[in-house]
Amino acid sequence: MIRVESLHKAFGAQPVLRGVDLEIAAGEVMVIIGRSGGGKSVLLKHLVGLLRPDAGRVFVDGTDVTHLHGAELDAIRARYGVVFQGGALFDSMSVFDNVAFPLREKTRLPAGEVRARVEERLAQVGLSGVGDKNPAEISGGMRKRVAIARALVTEPGVVFLDEPTTGLDPILVNTIHHLIRDLHRKARFTAVMVSHELPEIFGIADRVAMLHDGVIVESGRPEAIQASGNAIVQRFIHGEIEEGQP
């Protein structure tokens, strides 16, 4: 489904990705873990084509998307749904219009059908009745759920989630994780999620990959990661401070 080969990226003199290799199978929930500032979001931005690598390639269904532009890249992106770290809701629109936006712009569905689909998605994320509110009038947790509803409203084949639970209380973290798991069970999309919510993500991931110092140091099923003999993985899972690091 998605294959990343030897991906390198540096910002100025600062290397962020130093040769990432990763495979994500169709229909699975892949969670990428790693320390804050470790390049997880940068990797995700390469997968959705927002950043271009210095070297390496990203394949989606066998197509090298690294050098695609314009309509060709848009054709790939049309199958994506993306949940950004801050939600990235359009603050000039209501919650309803935010969720309806991709349907109105990318499909020719009649207004009644758009309304029905948006209300269904809002109900699925537990936000029935808040459609008229502005994004600034709702809480952080609600904004994340609206972002999830917007990402899923077009029924995408691949959903990318960039730290969808960061900054939320433990109950909301669990609520959103259960929501993602439930929606995944129903729609069977491929999900690529960046997170450092441990150990909660082990309950929703099919596979976990750990990014450290710009490379994937371990990937596998959640139980294999938890039992990994890799010292870096174990230190991260247990929150142990590395020698010489703050």
Place this chain on the structure above:
Amino acid sequence: MSVRPLPLPLRPIEALGRVTLDVVQSLGRFGRFLAHAAPLMLLPPVKTGRVVERIHFIGFRSLTIVVLTGSFTGMVLALQVFLVLGRFGSEAFLGPAVALALIRELGPVLCALIVTGRAGSALTAEIGIMRISEQIDALTVMALSPMRYLVAPALTAGLLTFPLMTAIFDTVGIFGGQLVAVQLLGLSSGTYFGEMQSFVDLGDVMTGVWKSLSFGLIVTWVCTYKGFHCGHGAEGVAHATTEAVVLSSVLILVWDYFLGTVLP
């Protein structure tokens, strides 16, 4: 591999070269930005709703300030020009003097500067906030062009509204001048307007139209570009907004001089 620093006497030349390269690169980026956005103003699907919303944002919401400044500009102009003409015994030419100054020069320039301060800065700030809050990235990954949604409608609205706003500025200014000329300075209304019709021709009006059209393009181009490429955080947006207003204002004045030399 580290680069050895140049000998001290050569460093000013190196700095000059670096500044020149930066300027050329910036001009190239500006040019590419416009080349990318301009065709989207006409190529379907044209976002008509967004264009109307931008016309409201840039034009309608600037009306009050344009009317206010236009009327006072005309009044001040009438007052000052009357004093000058009085020294030559040519007070009868007050109407044409006010009208020509407004239509050819002051209307397009002042109106553009005012709309830059009111709407251009807001345009940069709005797009800048969309950039730093990943809303532009959200449009991109939805396979929707941010240039088509954010930039092209603003350019179209700028081209449509600036000439209209300038026409309003000129009209209000001329009537402001008439108010001072007739009520305060004792000139007859017939003299004020009658001489105006003899001296102002279509060429003068077209000079104002070409200027306001080009100012509309300059302001929306610069302001959308700066918002689109703003730095990080609130400071980045603030910096981009300041740069947009300063650069737009300077370009308006420079371009006005250039047009003044080539237009009849």
